Amino acid sequence: MRIFEEMESEVRGYVRSFPTVFDVAQGSELFDESGTRYIDFFAGAGVLNYGHNHPMITEALIEYLKHNGIVHGLDKATIAKRAFLQKFRDTILAPRNLQYKVQFTGPTGTNAVETALKLARMVKQRSNIIAFTNGYHGLTMGALAATGNYFYKDESYGSRANTAFMPFDGFLGQDVDTIDYLRKFLSDGSSGIDLPAAIIVETVQGEGGVNVASIEWLKGLQDVCREFDILLIIDDIQVGNGRTGTFFSFERAGIHPDMVTLSKSIGGGLPMALLLMRPELDQWQPGEHTGTFRGNNLAFVAATEALSFWDNDDLANAVEYKSDILKTELEKIAADFPEFEPKVRGLGMIYALELPSGVANEVSAEAFERGLVIETAGADDQVLKFLPSLLIDENLLHEGIGIIRDSLKVLSERRNKMMTGQ
Template identity: 75%
Template sequence: MRIFEQLESEVRGYVRSFPAIFDTAKGSFLYDDQGNKYIDFFAGAGTLNYGHNNPAFNRALIEYLERDGIVHGLDKATVAKKNFLQKFYDTILAPRNLEYKVQFTGPTGTNAVETALKLARMVKRRSTVISFTNGYHGLTMGSLAVTGNNFYRDEFFGVRSNTAFMPYDGYFGKDVNTIDYLRRFLTDGSSGVDLPAAFIVETVQGEGGVNVASDEWLQGLEALSRELDILLIIDDIQVGNGRTGTFFSFERAGIKPDMVTLSKSVGGGLPLALLLMRPDLDQWKPGEHTGTFRGNNLAFVAATEALAYWENDDLSEAVRYKGAIMKEELDRIAAKFPDLESEVRGVGMVWGLELPRTGFAGELSKECFENGMVIETAGADDQVLKFLPALTIEEETLREGFGIIEKAIDTLLTRKQALRSGAVR
């Protein structure tokens, strides 16, 4: 690992959590340069919903490159983009009765968020945007301003202007309706909170610790946005693309956002980000918001192949089936180790195991890695073990992964007990 320590910035993160030099990958497995195999419960932070090196994607990419298909095209019209747009409309938008324009914003999710915030402010002629406690939307300046995680925020970054934070669903416990709280602030002219251009929200806060907004809360937020003429932006970058069981995570609540940001798995593992917007909000002048890599044609090719998974309900049914297994396994683990006082929460195939003991989730992630699994932590204090396996993972591999987690917990608790008893120095 010397070359990474010598030349790569100290900002590197995942290489510290998973100190191996990875070489190949297939489906739900990673292999390092020593031939060690790891079950992947991380999936590129939600970028690999369809697994590593999906064979259908690879074939399409190889064929495209072999015929010298356009790789870089800015926002010029290309066959690859045409095919993606048509497939996206036919497979995703039309069946859901969604009328959205599509804007390609740049290679990563924060580009889509920046674009949504800029457009919302331009259309509404208001500067304030309301985000929510524990929300995560990216780390460029505008996106960071609407990100709640204290680890990423600092006053020196100038992130506090034009943003107000309000409590997410369940922030004060189950008995407090935070929509009523929000409405009170916004309808009181002396609250100090200006009428915003937009709300931006995740239906499931992934980095925030796998906090799941209820259908009723999301419906209430949509109703409030309509009542007060505020745009509703759903950030579906991590929990969209089928992660919750439907292509869009907001479908379960029956709402229709004004804008939706998509990235991560929409590109089939390649960099692609886009903003969906109501047609009347598409008020840009030509070239007013640009970017060198807003037309990733290789990603269009992979993304078009990925949309084939949504031609029927098979993947949705698989996510519901495997999601039920994940909940069952986590509930069983929580019951087996009651002293951990853990909490299980999630939906579809995004789940979290909250472990209140300081540092335990991080130790567990490390122990899992040493036993052949890649899994990350989340939450304000990294107190949540976050489960994001590929949606296409085999049931046998899924259950094997939970076996590794159970064994790792048992090992850590046994080791700690031995240390307390003085049996280990």
């Protein structure tokens, strides 16, 4: 590990949580250079919904490269891009009766968010954006302004200009309807909240602690946007691509956002981000918003293969089945360790086990020693975030959950010894 400490910036993060040198990976398993095996409940922070090195995707990439296919193409027309657009239209958009234009942004999710915010402001000729408490949308300037966690912000380098925050579903308690709260601010000319060009929201807040918006809340949010002529942007970067059981996380609510940002797993494990927009919002002039790496043809190839998982309902059904396993087993763990006051919440294949401040990090570290990679989330890192591949083998899923149980048992015994002075 010495070269990483010597050469790499102090900003490095995950290498501190998982201090080993990884070598190879397949499906939901990682192996370090000494051959030690780890179960992956992290999935590249949501990039690897289809697991590591899926043979179907790997073979398509090898064949494309052997053919000397275009790798870098800016926004020129290529065989790979055409195949992706056709597959995305026919497999994802058409069956859901969604009419969206596709814009390829830079390679990361924050690029897609920046593009959405810029376009919304241009179309509506308003500068304000509304985001939500505990929201996370990226760390470049516009996206950072819409991100709630102040760990990532500082007034000396990040401006909050033209961004306002409203309470997410449940933030003020279950008895407070935060849609009514939002509507009051928008309808009162003296509230201090300027009418926004857009409202941006995650239907399930991943980095914010796996906070799940209810169907009623999401429908109410769309109603507010229509009522006040505000564009609704769904950030589906982490919880889209099937993470909640349907390809888009908003499908369960039956809403139709004006824009959708996608990244992470849409590239089949390779960097790609895109913005979906209603056709009438596509008011760009040619070349008005560009990026050198907006056309990642290897990602187009990988993505086209990955979208084949959505040719039928098999994957959605598998996610529903494994979601029930996650929920059931985590609720059992919560019942067995009441001293930690655990809380379980989630949807599809993203679940949270909320623990007291500091405990989640301890469990993550203990689990890593036992062969499981799992990250924490939430404003105080108080949540263990379960984010395994959608394709994870059922036995591996149970094994990984068992490691969490064992890790909590170790911490519980350690705590009891401290309390009894042993």
